[in-house]
Amino acid sequence: xxxxxxxxxxxxxxxxxxxxxxxxxxxxxxxxxxxxxxxxxxxxxxxxxxxxxxxxxxxxxxxxxxxxxxxxxxxxxxxxxxxxxxxxxxxxxxxxxxxxxxxxxxxxxxxxxxxxxxxxxxxxxxxxxxxxxxxxxxxxxxxxxxxxxxxxxxxxxxxxxxxxxxxxxxxxxxxxxxxxxxxxxxxxxxxxxxxxxxxxxxxxxxxxxxxxxxxxxxxxxxxxxxxxxxxxxxxxxxxxxxxxxxxxxxxxxxxxxxxxxxxxxxxxxxxxxxxxxxxxxxxxxxxxxxxxxxxxxxxxxxxxxxxxxxxxxxxxxxxxxxxxxxxxxxxxxxxxxxxxxxxxxxxxxxxxxxxxxxxxxxxxxxxxxxxxxxxxxxxxxxxxxxxxxxxxxxxxxxxxxxxxxxxxxxxxxxxxxxxxxxxxxxxxxxxxxxxxxxxxxxxxxxxxxxxxxxxxxxxxxxxxxxxxxxxxxxxxxxxxxxxxxxxx
Ligand SMILES: Cc1ncc(COP(=O)(O)O)c(C=O)c1O
Numbered sequence: 001x002x003x004x005x006x007x008x009x010x011x012x013x014x015x016x017x018x019x020x021x022x023x024x025x026x027x028x029x030x031x032x033x034x035x036x037x038x039x040x041x042x043x044x045x046x047x048x049x050x051x052x053x054x055x056x057x058x059x060x061x062x063x064x065x066x067x068x069x070x071x072x073x074x075x076x077x078x079x080x081x082x083x084x085x086x087x088x089x090x091x092x093x094x095x096x097x098x099x100x101x102x103x104x105x106x107x108x109x110x111x112x113x114x115x116x117x118x119x120x121x122x123x124x125x126x127x128x129x130x131x132x133x134x135x136x137x138x139x140x141x142x143x144x145x146x147x148x149x150x151x152x153x154x155x156x157x158x159x160x161x162x163x164x165x166x167x168x169x170x171x172x173x174x175x176x177x178x179x180x181x182x183x184x185x186x187x188x189x190x191x192x193x194x195x196x197x198x199x200x201x202x203x204x205x206x207x208x209x210x211x212x213x214x215x216x217x218x219x220x221x222x223x224x225x226x227x228x229x230x231x232x233x234x235x236x237x238x239x240x241x242x243x244x245x246x247x248x249x250x251x252x253x254x255x256x257x258x259x260x261x262x263x264x265x266x267x268x269x270x271x272x273x274x275x276x277x278x279x280x281x282x283x284x285x286x287x288x289x290x291x292x293x294x295x296x297x298x299x300x301x302x303x304x305x306x307x308x309x310x311x312x313x314x315x316x317x318x319x320x321x322x323x324x325x326x327x328x329x330x331x332x333x334x335x336x337x338x339x340x341x342x343x344x345x346x347x348x349x350x351x352x353x354x355x356x357x358x359x360x361x362x363x364x365x366x367x368x369x370x371x372x373x374x375x376x377x378x379x380x381x382x383x384x385x386x387x388x389x390x391x392x393x394x395x396x397x398x399x400x401x402x403x404x405x406x407x408x409x410x411x412x413x414x415x416x417x418x419x420x421x422x423x424x425x426x427x428x429x430x431x432x433x434x435x436x437x438x439x440x441x442x443x444x445x446x447x448x449x450x451x452x453x454x455x456x457x458x459x460x461x462x463x464x465x466x467x468x469x470x471x472x473x474x475x476x477x478x479x480x481x482x483x484x485x486x487x488x
Pocket of ligand 1: 120
C-alpha cells in the first residue's frame with residue numbers, strides 16, 4: 001500500500017517513518033528534533049521551546065531568520081514574472097544581475113559566475129573547470145600557433161607549437177588539506193581530507209593529494225609563526241613536486257578551515273601558496289562556501305587575507321540559505337580560453353542560476369548592504385572573541401580560535417600537555433553527552449570530532465553581546481559538567 005499523508009500529520013511519527021536525515025544515525029527510538037520557526041538568531045521547536053542558533057543553520061544563515069517576509073516578497077514577485085528558466089544557452093535578468101552584483105563585491109578580476117545549486121556542486125564544478133581550463137588553454141595556444149604571423153610560425157614550427165600545446169595540456173589532479181570538508185558529491189568528496197567520510201565510498205575520483213592544514217595548536221610550542229608558515233609551504237611544494245607539477249590542475253583550500261576547528265592562516269601563508277601556484281602554473285581555488293558573505297568580517301576571506309585566487313566557490317551565505325544557490329566565480333584569466341570561438345565549458349545543471357533562487361540571493365545581498373551586516377561583524381568581532389575567551393578559564397578548554405563570527409573551542413584532557421581525548425572518550429563526551437545537553441539547554445552549536453574534538457560556533461551575523469553572553473553562559477555550565485563526567 002502506498003503511504004498517504006493524513007490530514008493532520010503526526011510529525012514525529014511521520015519523520016521517523018519517512019524522512020531520512022543527513023549524516024544521522026537513523027537507528028534507535030530517540031525523538032527527532034523538529035524545528036518549526038525562526039526569528040533573528042533564535043529557533044523554536046514543535047513543542048514551543050526556543051534555541052539560540054549559534055551555528056546559523058549550517059554556518060549559513062548569515063542574516064538570521066527574521067527576513068522571511070521581505071525575501072518572500074522578492075521570491076513571489078519573481079514567481080509571478082518568471083518562475084523558471086535555464087542558464088543553458090539562455091540568460092534571464094536575475095541571474096545577470098546577481099552575477100554582476102557578486103562580481104562587483106568579489107576581489108580582483110573574479111568577474112565571471114557559473115551558478116549551481118549548492119556548495120558541493122560548486123566544488124565539483126570548480127575541479128571540472130580547472131581540469132578543462134588546461135586543455136582549453138592548450139587548444140587556444142595551438143590555434144594561435146596555427147595562425148600565420150603569430151609568435152610561433154605554424155609552417156616552420158608546427159611541431160613546436162603542438163608540443164607547447166601538449167605540454168600545457170591536460171591536467172587533472174587536485175590538492176587540498178587534511179581534515180578539510182568540501183562537500184559530498186563524488187568529486188567534492190574526493191577532495192575532502194576526512195578519512196571517515198571518504199573510506200565508505202572508495203575508490204574515489206583520481207587524483208587528490210592532501211597537505212597539512214594550518215592547525216597550530218598541536219605544533220611544537222617553541223615554533224615561531226614564520227617557521228610554521230615555512231613548514232606548511234615546504235609540505236605543499238614537496239607534494240606538488242611528488243605529484244608531478246604538470247599534472248596538477250588545482251589547489252583548493254578554505255581561507256579559514258572549518259573542519260578541525262576554525263584554523264586561521266599564519267602570517268605569509270597565503271602569499272606563499274599563491275607564489276607556489278604561480279611558480280607551478282596551478283589554479284588556486286578559495287573555497288568560500290562558509291567564509292564568503294561576511295563570516296570572517298569581510299565580504300570574502302580572499303579579500304581579508306589577500307589570497308588572490310583564480311577561482312572561488314560560494315554557496316551558503318550567498319542567499320543566507322534562504323535559497324539553494326551557489327556558484328563558481330572565475331577570474332578573467334581562467335575565462336580567457338573559454339572565450340575562444342568554439343570553446344565551451346562542458347558542464348551544466350538544470351537549476352543553476354534559477355531565477356527565484358537568484359532573486360532571493362539578490363535580496364539577501366541588498367539586505368546585507370542596507371543593514372551593514374558585514375560591517376557589524378568587523379566592528380564586533382573583537383568583543384565576540386573576548387567574550388568567548390572567558391571559556392579558557394575552564395580546565396577542559398585548551399584553545400579558543402577563529403576570527404570574525406567563526407570560532408572553535410578545542411577540548412582537551414590536559415591543558416599542559418594539550419593531550420586530546422581518544423575516540424572512545426570523544427564518543428561518550430561529544431555524541432552521548434555534549435550534543436544532547438547543549439540542545440537541552442537551548443543552544444545549538446556543533447560538537448565535532450572530525451579532527452581533534454571541538455565545539456564550533458558560528459552564529460548568524462546579526463548576533464550581538466546578548467547572544468555572545470548567552471553562548472558563553474550555557475557553554476560554561478555544560479563544559480563544567482562535562483569535565484566532572486570525564487572524571488577529572
Ligand atoms: C567549505 C565547504 N565547501 C563545500 C561545502 C559543501 O556545501 P553543500 O553542503 O552546500 O553541498 C561545505 C559545506 O559545509 C563547506 O563547508
